[in-house]
Amino acid sequence: MPAGPSARTARTLAFVESPVQLLNVLEWAHVTGGPGTDTPLPGPREGDRPLRDGIPRQPRDRDLAPVRPVDTGLVVVVLAPHDPMTRGQLRRMAELARDQGHQVRWEEARGGPGAPVQTVGGLAGALRKAHRVVIGDPFSRYVQLLLTITRARELVVVDDGTATMEFVAQLARGERLVRWHRRGSRGARDIAFAPVSASARRRLTPNDRRAVEVFTAMPVEPPPGVTVTPNDFAWTRATFGPPRLTRGTDLVGTSLVETGVVDPDRYLDAVAALARTHGATRYFAHRRESPDKLRRIGARVGLEVVRPELPLELIARRGPIGRTVLSFPSTVVHTLPLALAGTGVTVAVCDIDPVWLTEGASPRAEGFLSEVTDTAPDVRRLPVMPLTAP
Incomplete structure (x- = not known):
């Protein structure tokens, strides 16, 4: 993550890969009254576009500008997918997030062979300094890799739909994290990534050094030590x-x-x-x-x-x-x-x-x-x- 000479570190980092995840980050911030502030992260952002009937117009890729200072101390990092429909919804959700005073950083995390290394390397410093990390998809390999870097004392998992139910159940049973619609057999990539996934699951298990919260609209039975905060879509x-x-x-x-x-x-x-x-x-x-x-x-x-x-x-x-x-x-x-x-x-x-x-x-x-x-x-x-x- 590029840093300017006067840049300091956001207190709360949120990582999202879908529009629903970003919506639920906004719901979480609304319920908690905002995560508190240090100062904003610098970095690329998708351009501000005026609203029309409450819906932001589609920003173009060339409409990129430096991030403006904000007050909430929450920085939402969008790990952009390839799917055009998802990207379009994420861009519109990003504008709504900025309207709430949050900062949004758009990462072309899948933009080419070198993109993952560049993205993770750029985020590493901020991850190590962040007090709180919010994630939308604990099954994501990208997110699991980022979790192995963070030293945050608070981890929050916001809803990624019904997958949250399976995540909480697997966490309670001490199982490896696997999406419910995937078959049980593991390929070479799964086996190679298994140590990272296991490390991420340990990070998502609360202890005396780390608190874990699940913010959800789903019916879940959390394991001991995990705090569940209901999401009733108040925002x-x-x-x-x-x-x-x-x-x-x-x-x-x-x-x-x-x-x-x-x-x-x-x-x-x-x-x-x-x-x-x-x-x-x-x-x-x-x-x-x-x-x-x-x-x-x-x-x-x-x-x-x-x-x-x-x-x-x-x-x-x-x-x-x-x-x-x-x-x-x-x-x-x-x-x-x-x-x-x-x-x-x-x-x-x-x-x-x-x-x-x-x-x-x-x-x-x-x-x-x-x-x-x-x-x-x-x-x-x-x-x-x-x-x-x-």
């Missing part, structure tokens, strides 16, 4: 809405096909059956859904496919949004009822039929997806859709 509700409600029904997409869990044809059949049965007219795409799949949904099912520019919790809160929102088991069955509390919107969830799963799906997938639905307290349960031709 989102205070900042956006209430939304205008339409008379229609909206359907929320998932990336279960892209992660290899659900068969693509079965998924398309299920979407068609849900839309036909409940009169859905719009399909809010997950940021990781493939363009080809979305084209098939629009052409075959006739749904209007919406690719949101912000996380769905913010889009729904701003409105317009249907009075009923349908979803398969996913993060939103836990987060949307919180973000839309008091608005009159009903969130309904349709379970995944085990026959929809691919042959390569993790043995953990069926049970985990059922757990996601079973533990969602404020949703309406729908029966599994019969996949018959219209």
